[in-house]
Amino acid sequence: MTQPTPPLRAAILPVTAFQQNCTLLWCTATMRGTFVDPGGDLPRLKAAAAEHGVTIEKILLTHGHIDHCGSAGILAAELGVPIEGPHEDDRFWIARLTDDGAKYGIPGKPFESDRWLVDGDEATVGELTFAVRHCPGHTPGHVVFHHAPSKLALVGDVLFKGSIGRTDFPRGNHQDLIDSITQRLWPMGGDTHFVPGHGPMSTFAHERATNPFVGDAALAA
Numbered sequence: 001m002t003q004p005t006p007p008l009r010a011a012i013l014p015v016t017a018f019q020q021n022c023t024l025l026w027c028t029a030t031m032r033g034t035f036v037d038p039g040g041d042l043p044r045l046k047a048a049a050a051e052h053g054v055t056i057e058k059i060l061l062t063h064g065h066i067d068h069c070g071s072a073g074i075l076a077a078e079l080g081v082p083i084e085g086p087h088e089d090d091r092f093w094i095a096r097l098t099d100d101g102a103k104y105g106i107p108g109k110p111f112e113s114d115r116w117l118v119d120g121d122e123a124t125v126g127e128l129t130f131a132v133r134h135c136p137g138h139t140p141g142h143v144v145f146h147h148a149p150s151k152l153a154l155v156g157d158v159l160f161k162g163s164i165g166r167t168d169f170p171r172g173n174h175q176d177l178i179d180s181i182t183q184r185l186w187p188m189g190g191d192t193h194f195v196p197g198h199g200p201m202s203t204f205a206h207e208r209a210t211n212p213f214v215g216d217a218a219l220a221a
């Protein structure tokens with residue numbers, strides 16, 4: 001992956017059978033960090049934090065799906081750290097984590113977020129500040145984290161390289177997803193690199209030029 005310039009560093013750690021991109025993010029000034037979407041495979045995540053010498057101070061969540069947050073409550077309890085995110089509208093997904101976990105073979109445990117996020121909030125990691133954008137569509141409570149100085153966004157299952165998030169789940173909404181992408185992601189700037197929930201990184205400019213669902217040509221058609 002392309003490493004953003006310090007003081008932010010990131011390591012992408014695909015977890016669970018869904019190969020969900022958990023991101024270990026940290027502030028090099030303080031060596032304090034976070035896991036964004038620690039869905040599962042906790043021993044590997046904790047080993048990665050130790051390997052990089054990062055002290056985890058909180059967990060950040062993009063949305064309530066099992067592969068993104070099934071094990072978040074378990075990890076928060078183990079580490080004694082708070083959970084921030086997602087938006088409260090994903091409560092119904094978090095409430096079903098035990099059942100979904102059993103279905104997909106991922107340890108799933110419902111939890112209460114220590115801080116539900118809303119559009120315009122800020123989330124800090126060490127000395128880094130991330131802007132929070134509410135991006136519903138894939139799930140109603142999906143949020144995205146943006147670190148403007150590093151031109152980096154963590155977009156969960158809103159947008160992928162060459163694709164977009166599914167909207168056929170309960171309370172999914174295709175138009176909401178399109179609006180989230182075009183009105184909340186594109187304004188972050190074409191040179192913004194993004195970590196999607198699955199698969200390789202890309203930039204917003206690349207997606208506007210080539211994405212068959214939300215590229216400029218596709219939306220103009």
Ligand SMILES: [Zn+2]
Pocket residue numbers: 063065138157
């Ligand atoms: Zn999802």
Ligand SMILES: [Zn+2]
Pocket residue numbers: 018020065067068157197198
């Ligand atoms: Zn996912």
